[in-house]
Amino acid sequence: MEVVSEVKAHGGTQGVYxxxxxxxxxxxxxxxxVPDAVSDGPLPVVWYLSGLTCTHANVMEKGEYRRLxxxxxxxxxxxxxxxxxxxxxxxxxxWQLGTGAGFYVDATQSPWAQNYQMYSYVTDELPALIGxxxxxxxxxxxxxxxxxxGHGALTIALxxxxxxxxxxxxxxxxxxxxxxxxxxxxxxxxxxxQANWRAYDACALIEDGARFPGxxxxxxxxxxxxxxxxxxxxxxxxxxxxxxxxTLRMQTGYDHSYFFISSFMEDHLRWHAxxxxx
Amino acid sequence: MEVVSEVKAHGGTQGVYxxxxxxxxxxxxxxxxVPDAVSDGPLPVVWYLSGLTCTHANVMEKGEYRRLxxxxxxxxxxxxxxxxxxxxxxxxxxWQLGTGAGFYVDATQSPWAQNYQMYSYVTDELPALIGxxxxxxxxxxxxxxxxxxGHGALTIALxxxxxxxxxxxxxxxxxxxxxxxxxxxxxxxxxxxQANWRAYDACALIEDGARFPGxxxxxxxxxxxxxxxxxxxxxxxxxxxxxxxxTLRMQTGYDHSYFFISSFMEDHLRWHAxxxxx
Numbered sequence: 001m002e003v004v005s006e007v008k009a010h011g012g013t014q015g016v017y018x019x020x021x022x023x024x025x026x027x028x029x030x031x032x033x034v035p036d037a038v039s040d041g042p043l044p045v046v047w048y049l050s051g052l053t054c055t056h057a058n059v060m061e062k063g064e065y066r067r068l069x070x071x072x073x074x075x076x077x078x079x080x081x082x083x084x085x086x087x088x089x090x091x092x093x094x095w096q097l098g099t100g101a102g103f104y105v106d107a108t109q110s111p112w113a114q115n116y117q118m119y120s121y122v123t124d125e126l127p128a129l130i131g132x133x134x135x136x137x138x139x140x141x142x143x144x145x146x147x148x149x150g151h152g153a154l155t156i157a158l159x160x161x162x163x164x165x166x167x168x169x170x171x172x173x174x175x176x177x178x179x180x181x182x183x184x185x186x187x188x189x190x191x192x193x194q195a196n197w198r199a200y201d202a203c204a205l206i207e208d209g210a211r212f213p214g215x216x217x218x219x220x221x222x223x224x225x226x227x228x229x230x231x232x233x234x235x236x237x238x239x240x241x242x243x244x245x246x247t248l249r250m251q252t253g254y255d256h257s258y259f260f261i262s263s264f265m266e267d268h269l270r271w272h273a274x275x276x277x278x
Numbered sequence: 279m280e281v282v283s284e285v286k287a288h289g290g291t292q293g294v295y296x297x298x299x300x301x302x303x304x305x306x307x308x309x310x311x312v313p314d315a316v317s318d319g320p321l322p323v324v325w326y327l328s329g330l331t332c333t334h335a336n337v338m339e340k341g342e343y344r345r346l347x348x349x350x351x352x353x354x355x356x357x358x359x360x361x362x363x364x365x366x367x368x369x370x371x372x373w374q375l376g377t378g379a380g381f382y383v384d385a386t387q388s389p390w391a392q393n394y395q396m397y398s399y400v401t402d403e404l405p406a407l408i409g410x411x412x413x414x415x416x417x418x419x420x421x422x423x424x425x426x427x428g429h430g431a432l433t434i435a436l437x438x439x440x441x442x443x444x445x446x447x448x449x450x451x452x453x454x455x456x457x458x459x460x461x462x463x464x465x466x467x468x469x470x471x472q473a474n475w476r477a478y479d480a481c482a483l484i485e486d487g488a489r490f491p492g493x494x495x496x497x498x499x500x501x502x503x504x505x506x507x508x509x510x511x512x513x514x515x516x517x518x519x520x521x522x523x524x525t526l527r528m529q530t531g532y533d534h535s536y537f538f539i540s541s542f543m544e545d546h547l548r549w550h551a552x553x554x555x556x
Contacts, residue, residue, distance in 0.1 A: 008500065009537035064342050066540070222286065258339070259287035266345075 001133050010066035011036050023117040023125045024083040030126065031056040031078045034134060035070040042137040044276040045130065048078045049145030049152035053100045056080050062258035065265050072273040077130055079122055083115040097185045104152035105200045107189035116189055123156055142272040146170040146261055154202035158210040166275035168216035168268045170261050171223055174235035175203040181229045206238040214245040216271045218264045220254030279411055288344035289314050301395040301403045302361040309334040309356045312412060313348040322418035322554040323408065326356045329425030331378045334358050340536035343543050350551040355408055357400055361393040375463045382430030383478045385467035394467055401434055420550040424448040424539055432480035436488040444553035446494035446546045448539050449501055452513035453481040459507045484516040492523040494549045496542045498532030
């Protein structure tokens with residue numbers, strides 16, 4: 001792991017790091033915020049997964065998570081959203097596939113399978129590195145994310161309920177199998193047999209038996225992607241049918257941007273802290 | 279005035295606007311955050327002046343001011359740092375002169391005088407527009423800024439002590455007449471007679487008799503520009519000699535970035551609110 005930058009912020013250190021990823025077959029960049037309180041011992045880890053077109057940097061600059069993370073004693077890790085670089089498969093004119101659009105799946109189809117292993121990267125390889133390089137308590141992990149990253153957070157929590165103490169999402173893609181902006185990527189990465197997509201779809205996972213103790217979802221009602229891509233009512237339906245305790249909050253007037261994310265970041269970090277720090 | 283964007287954030291509206299500026303002879307862009315509390319009546323105005331290379335957008339994205347501004351009931355206006363556009367004088371390879379480097383002066387020298395009238399723009403033209411277009415209480419104004427914008431905040435407050443209830447700065451250029459990164463701009467904008475520079479230099483203004491009731495300055499001790507460009511001890515000396523109540527806080531480990539600004543934004547907005555809302 002190489003240090004790209006480490007800057008003091010809000011009573012902690014905001015770092016950016018790169019490493020050579022075995023899973024993604026390329027160098028990957030990520031950010032980690034470590035509160036100064038880490039000097040008193042290991043801290044829980046909150047994973048923040050970003051949305052389409054983003055890198056680690058967007059939420060680091062605009063997410064407004066550091067003040068609360070420092071106050072609550074939470075290490076916040078923000079991975080990139082895909083492999084990227086020379087020689088990595090991509091469709092440069094398509095923001096919904098390839099670079100910036102990893103969808104937190106392990107691709108099985110050529111040419112994507114060579115590098116697009118974001119599920120394994122985010123759930124195995126990067127956690128091992130974080131646990132080795134930072135003073136973390138990996139028995140206390142939480143996951144949240146936005147849009148495509150909200151999909152990532154929900155599916156990763158549902159597939160690993162013993163690992164994560166809590167899960168939340170901002171405007172998540174709850175049913176990517178049927179949403180316009182994600183169907184194409186799932187087909188490209190996983191092939192045309194939709195049975196293989198269900199392991200990466202929050203609604204399908206719940207229908208197929210996955211469970212998680214409680215979920216917090218915030219959704220702006222002025223979000224331009226609400227009806228075509230997000231549709232949180234689909235998650236509400238399957239949670240109700242399966243007994244999952246979903247707190248879905250429709251936020252009047254809010255859109256899909258980091259202005260929305262940063263407005264409710266405090267609520268989400270407090271939600272996670274209540275479940276991580278007991 | 280034209281609306282570029284208006285987005286809901288933190289219980290308020292973050293807007294970006296353009297207008298045709300008479301003083302700068304070009305279209306100018308600025309941002310305004312208006313808390314929802316404005317529905318109960320006019321709110322005080324906080325002016326945030328940005329540093330070299332910035333536009334209105336940097337602090338809007340990275341400054342983390344909205345939560346507190348909404349809570350405290352403060353309208354926050356963030357102007358651009360210079361005129362910009364086709365036909366505007368510039369030295370594209372010099373980040374310390376021209377576009378992004380207006381230094382909040384009224385230029386007197388060719389070719390700069392044609393557009394670079396940022397002092398009049400920020401103190402006269404834009405306040406008139408803000409007062410007309412937003413529900414503001416212009417009897418309650420505060421000014422703060424960062425680096426070049428900290429210089430702007432200090433000099434504008436010192437020259438207009440009756441207008442501003444409070445003033446603060448992050449890592450301000452306190453003595454631009456003698457700092458490497460500002461001498462060239464002052465000479466280009468104002469000519470070689472340094473007597474004319476004194477009206478745009480906080481230390482010189484205080485030496486020449488300007489006063490302000492109290493100032494808050496935060497400065498990171500890991501700021502790479504500390505010794506060559508910022509030197510807050512020079513402000514400390516003239517404030518001590520003239521009886522100005524300066525609160526200068528050296529912040530251990532902090533640099534010159536928005537990570538530093540955002541870390542102490544809350545303290546600054548509370549400082550202003552205490553003086554604006556009585």
